[in-house]
Amino acid sequence: xxxxxxxxxxRLGIExxxxxxxxxxxxxxxxxxxxxxxxxxxxxWNGERRFIGKVGRDFDIQAGRDAAxxxxxNVVAQLRAALDGNLDRLKRCLRIAVYVNSDPDFxxxxxxxxxxxxxxxxxFGDAGRHTRMAVGVAALPYNVAAEVEGTxxxx
Numbered sequence: 001x002x003x004x005x006x007x008x009x010x011r012l013g014i015e016x017x018x019x020x021x022x023x024x025x026x027x028x029x030x031x032x033x034x035x036x037x038x039x040x041x042x043x044x045w046n047g048e049r050r051f052i053g054k055v056g057r058d059f060d061i062q063a064g065r066d067a068a069x070x071x072x073x074n075v076v077a078q079l080r081a082a083l084d085g086n087l088d089r090l091k092r093c094l095r096i097a098v099y100v101n102s103d104p105d106f107x108x109x110x111x112x113x114x115x116x117x118x119x120x121x122x123x124f125g126d127a128g129r130h131t132r133m134a135v136g137v138a139a140l141p142y143n144v145a146a147e148v149e150g151t152x153x154x155x
Contacts, residue, residue, distance in 0.1 A: 005087035005123060012122060016077040017046045029082040031154070034091070036082055040099070040149040041074035042141060043067040051145035056106025059145055064108070065115030067145035068098050072116035075150045076123060083154060091153040093120050093130040099147040102136030109134040116148050 009016070020041070022028055029038045043051040051067035053059060059067065075096075076087070083089040098113035100106075113134035120128035130150075140147050 005090070008123060008125075009087075014073070014123065016080065017044070017074055019077045019081045020044070020047060020074060028078050031082060034153055034155070035094075036079065036152045036154045038075050038078045038082070038150045038152070040097075040147045041071050041078065042144045043070045043146045044074065044144065045070065049142050049144055052143050053145060054101050054103045054106070055112060055145050056103030056108070061108045061111050064100060064112035064145055067115075068100070068112050068148060069115035069119050071098075071144075071146045071148040072096070072119045072150075075116075075148050076119075079150070079152060087123075089155040090124060090127060091155055092127045093124060093150060093152055095131045095133075095151045096120065097149045098132065098134045099140060100134065100136050101140040101143065101145050102138075106136060109136045112146065120150075 029036060055064035080087050096116055098116055100109045100112045113132060
């Protein structure tokens with residue numbers, strides 16, 4: 001179903017990846033009433049893992065932002081699947097969590113998290129403004145540079 005959010009994606013030239021399937025015993029999203037929780041998504045495109053390595057060692061802040069933005073695109077793909085293809089059913093992005101596979105001496109996690117934050121606002125406008133956390137971690141699955149999860153209010 002095409003709506004205003006889908007139109008915005010087109011105007012911005014943003015293509016979404018295919019939603020990934022869980023690799024273990026969990027689900028990609030859960031809806032409880034009007035709250036939708038999207039499982040952490042990795043920096044990958046249609047199953048191809050990208051940005052393998054640590055931010056601050058293998059990647060600079062900009063590449064870290066790009067990795068986190070890619071992970072956030074996967075969150076939006078899961079959100080679209082959860083809403084039966086209609087992203088206009090999103091009321092608000094409530095909170096995102098950005099996990100950055102960081103070198104121990106890297107302290108720019110909040111700057112990396114600006115990639116997903118900017119993406120959600122670009123796509124959803126004011127409804128994309130959210131609370132967030134950004135943390136550096138010692139490792140992420142498959143050694144990807146970033147993982148993003150989100151909590152949303154939906155119709």
